[in-house]
Amino acid sequence: MNIVVCVKYVPDATADRSFDSSDNTVDREGVDGLLSELDEYAVEQALLAAEESDGEVTVLTVGPADAADAVRKALQMGAHKGVHVEDDDIAGSDAAATSLILAKALGTLEYDLVFFGMSSTDGTMGVVPTMVAERLGLPAVTYGSEISVDGSTVTVRRDGDVATETITASAPAVVSVTDQSGEPRYPSFKGIMAAKKKPVEDLTLSDLGIDPSEVGLDAAGTKVLSFAPRPPRSAGEIVTDEGDGGVKLAAFLASKKFV
Template sequence: MAAVPKPGSVIPERPRRVLVTKIVVAVKYVPDATADRTFTSDNTVDREGVDGLLSELDEYAVEQALQVVEAGEGEVTVLTVGPADAADAVRKALQMGADAGVHVEDDAIAGSDAFATSLVLAKAIEKLDYDLVFFGMASTDGGLGIVPTLVAERLGLPAVTFASEVSVDGDTVTIRRDGDAATQEIQASGKLVVSVTDQTGEARYPSFKGIMAAKKKPVESWSLADLGVDAGDVGLDNAWSAVESSTPRPPRTAGEIVTDEGDGGSKLVDFLAAKKFV
């Protein structure tokens, strides 16, 4: 039988259990969008001829994950799939504040489409300890935006997509989704896949302290064999979708100068009408 406290005595509070939120953020190493991007002879994006970087849209996902763990307790692990240079994407996220990284690198992955990529990501995530999985809403090179939901399907998890803001209270995740005409608030619990839009505000820049600290953070390298993925399920030859042909964008032509001699407005309207803009 439990002892009854005496009148006036102070009952000590039970220590609160701290919920540690473990987040995996999937990021992609992409060609610089400001560079002239081209296709190779097999109609895949030329990733060797231009500089690469962490996809800007994935920076928002990293930022939201960091905000979630900073508001409570947690850890952020960054996951990428790509060639050797893709390690730069992991490094940038670690400099921003992520705790650890995983780089899946295998020559057989080259040319994989969204379906194969989602398979590799899902198998890698299954090897990690996680509560939530964050994605950017799309990659800046492919732009399909379907990988988050494909991964969720493979993991058997709900997908909460296009989040403008993410907050976590216990095991409840709340997102704000901003549309053109309305704002939605969506709640879910348990393990989830969350995709984050570019409406969340600017992602942080790595500080000097963060850059130096990133050098000591652990980064694991995995192959397809480590994930139990058959090379016959990935790669360009096994893709469900492929680019058949491409045509370079024509160079810009010089614009037409309209001299205003009192009738500039009329000339402008005539020009717009001729181009069927009005």
């Protein structure tokens, strides 16, 4: 079974993130980037499915030159090869344009299943998997917390707030997984060394037959119009309990409309 995992290179969520004042896009130069943590779960599930079916895992990413680090991390985890779509005209693309690029790139690959994380840790939209499935004319089974593959059938358990659903789909299909699907493996020293010899194919918009006018910031349907730093937190209020602490606490909560 051939499996493709679509991953994203994102700014470190633990860092102090901001926007670039020149175009109001995410500042990717002033913060370290890495493979989106939620995409690691997709890589793990793809590797498990490939191990059961003696298959192969390809990692696909769209992004700047540094996005190769996201591919490299997945290869270190055990993926077999990578594909990196890099083009200056991609900068500022929204979810719709990203789904177009991914769908076109997937059209150059052989696959039975396409895995995604539940969302990226920067945009946190979670709509790209379904958009890609729509463009490819494939079934989309999203937010899976448990995934099993039997032949050409993928079964996904989706846990909601009030119910659990079990959904099956026939390959080829698009699957997204949550952070409850299974702990991602750590790259071993052997895996890190082996990743250096694994092939990574570089593609451009021209290679995919995409006109630059279809992607990028100018084509984006959503844009950041303005931004401002978060205001500093004010000092908390200290209440001295002199036997009436409960009354003061109740009065404080009432003044803030908490009770």
